[in-house]
Amino acid sequence: MTLVDFSSSLISLFPPVVALGMAILTRHVLLSLGVGILLGACLLNDYSLFSSLDYIQGKVYTLVIEDGAINSWNMSIIGFLLLLGMMTAILTLSGGTRAFALWADKKVKGKKGAQLLSAFLGVFIFVDDYFNSLAVGSISRPVTDRFGVSRAKLAYILDSTAAPMCIIMPASSWGAYIMTIIGGILVSHGMTEYTPLNAYVALIPMNFYAIFALLMVFAMIIFQLDIGPMKHHEHSVSSGIGRNDQATELKDELDIQESESGRVRDLIVPIVALVIATVAAMIFTGWQSLQAAGETFSILGAFENTDVGISLIDGGLVGLLIALFSVFRQRMPLNIILKTLFIGMKSMFGAILVLFFAWTIGAVIKDMQTGLYLSSMAQGNIPVHWLPAILFVLSGCMAFATGTSWGTFGIMLPIAGDIAGATELALMMPMLAAVLAGSVFGDHCSPISDTTILSSTGARCHHIDHVSTQLPYALLVAFISLIGYIVLGLSDSVSLSLLVTLAVFAVICFGFRIRQQSQHKCSGDN
Numbered sequence: 001m002t003l004v005d006f007s008s009s010l011i012s013l014f015p016p017v018v019a020l021g022m023a024i025l026t027r028h029v030l031l032s033l034g035v036g037i038l039l040g041a042c043l044l045n046d047y048s049l050f051s052s053l054d055y056i057q058g059k060v061y062t063l064v065i066e067d068g069a070i071n072s073w074n075m076s077i078i079g080f081l082l083l084l085g086m087m088t089a090i091l092t093l094s095g096g097t098r099a100f101a102l103w104a105d106k107k108v109k110g111k112k113g114a115q116l117l118s119a120f121l122g123v124f125i126f127v128d129d130y131f132n133s134l135a136v137g138s139i140s141r142p143v144t145d146r147f148g149v150s151r152a153k154l155a156y157i158l159d160s161t162a163a164p165m166c167i168i169m170p171a172s173s174w175g176a177y178i179m180t181i182i183g184g185i186l187v188s189h190g191m192t193e194y195t196p197l198n199a200y201v202a203l204i205p206m207n208f209y210a211i212f213a214l215l216m217v218f219a220m221i222i223f224q225l226d227i228g229p230m231k232h233h234e235h236s237v238s239s240g241i242g243r244n245d246q247a248t249e250l251k252d253e254l255d256i257q258e259s260e261s262g263r264v265r266d267l268i269v270p271i272v273a274l275v276i277a278t279v280a281a282m283i284f285t286g287w288q289s290l291q292a293a294g295e296t297f298s299i300l301g302a303f304e305n306t307d308v309g310i311s312l313i314d315g316g317l318v319g320l321l322i323a324l325f326s327v328f329r330q331r332m333p334l335n336i337i338l339k340t341l342f343i344g345m346k347s348m349f350g351a352i353l354v355l356f357f358a359w360t361i362g363a364v365i366k367d368m369q370t371g372l373y374l375s376s377m378a379q380g381n382i383p384v385h386w387l388p389a390i391l392f393v394l395s396g397c398m399a400f401a402t403g404t405s406w407g408t409f410g411i412m413l414p415i416a417g418d419i420a421g422a423t424e425l426a427l428m429m430p431m432l433a434a435v436l437a438g439s440v441f442g443d444h445c446s447p448i449s450d451t452t453i454l455s456s457t458g459a460r461c462h463h464i465d466h467v468s469t470q471l472p473y474a475l476l477v478a479f480i481s482l483i484g485y486i487v488l489g490l491s492d493s494v495s496l497s498l499l500v501t502l503a504v505f506a507v508i509c510f511g512f513r514i515r516q517q518s519q520h521k522c523s524g525d526n
Contacts, residue, residue: 003044003367004045006044006368006369006373007373008373010373011043012369012370012372015036015037015043015361016361016365016370016401016448019032019361020036024467029357029463030353030357033358033361033448034357037056037364040367041053041056056360059364062363063356063360063363072309072310074359076312078352080131081352081454082348083313083319084138087274087344088347089344090320090324090337090340090344091138093259093340094267094323094327094330095258095259096262096267096268096270096326097142097258098142098260098262099262099264100142100264101146104117104142104147105146110147111147111148112221113147114147114149115153115157116221118144118154119161121140122157122160122162122165123214129162129163129174133159133162133454133455133457135271135274136458137457141459149237150230150236150237151461151465152233152465153226153469155458155459155465155466156466157217158455158459159452160213160214160216160473163440167210167440168207170200178200178409179200184414185432188421189428191425202429203436205498206430206434206497207433207437208480208501209437210440212480213440213444213473213474213477215505216473216509219505219509223512225512225513225516226516227472227476228468229468229469229472230469230472230473233465233469256343259332270320270323270326271319273322274318278312282302284311285302285310285311286301286303286306289302289307290305293305354453355450358403361448362404366407372411384427385427385489387423387434388431388489389485391419391434391435393482394412395435395436395439396438396478399439399441400442405440405449405451408443412439416431434485441481445467445470447467452466452467483500487500
């Protein structure tokens, strides 16, 4: 079928703007995404209802079957979600979750320690953002629940350590993907002084959003910076008002009877096995690709050519099998184990449904050519020193509207390279870094981003609660980063821009800290 072309029209923004606006105002994610999908389909098919419905059916079909074969990426993510749901339920049944929470009572020092545990796990488990959000959520949730940390805050910690760590680590699924794009840009512009890896490493100190998003997580924990809606969620949990998805324990949510003979290792060993098996599978599938191409094996080369989806499935299977071993060791009845596995699968159905809606609207937005329309705004007659800041903002808008940082990388990185090649080649690295940073920022803020959805899932937090509580922190870090890119464009000095950005970050954090202390003092006086 022939679709209407909106590549140069403001109308291309309507579906994502309507879906995002409705999601924020109504808090009904599926309804909002459904309206956005239907609106986009009607616009693309010239308001023909039957053609629009047929178009939507085709888009949903390609989420499962693409080019006559199973859509391996989407189905791998769904499979990993189901495996992790089953594994989490079995860890609860075995008593491993309970034992770990009791251990944490003795070892973790209060509410701040529980949050720091989550943040450090998020930093160290950096191979993939999906994996990070779900695995760290499984480990941290029993501890943060026990110490009265709201699920919204846990979701923020998961989301703001996952993508930022993945994007500054070359040995990750993100690093591999980005290096393949950057390699082509360097070749096309004759920049032989950089290899893709060297260029990637050079971009790390210029990725202000990723750096300061990570620092903001630790500042939030250490200085107790509960900003905006986060303050309400923390207060409702600490005062005993908040229940539902904020303070209810997992065993109550899933109706699973925990074993009292569980041990800490019943939780730790399956999670460690999950991490090791996933990384090993990523290296193995990468090695297979290198061997098929006749190339020499290297760890970095393996990560560049790995099959992330299959690796997640392999890691999930290993983790689930080892988790099952602990319940078989306790001689639990088979019918209880099978019931628990089904409960674990069922607990992920909501997240899977939201993902399907998000993927569908993503396909609609792609056909609306929203990304191309936004990217065309970067190619005007603009003073060169403003370009890093402008590219940061445009990439953020694109990732927010489309719900994908990877899709924004694919569109905006080559555009940034072409702009730098046509204006000032010396600003190539700052412009590429600005695109990377803006893409993560927009992805963080977007309710239709799969990473945002999976962070809500990992924390078992209401999705819109996560979006609304994370937004103030993301906007603050984006403002700080924007100042950094303005300084970087004007001075062409990474050190100066980092120093200025760090100073602004410190002033903002201490300003909020002083304000909170004065508010506490006033409330205490009253």
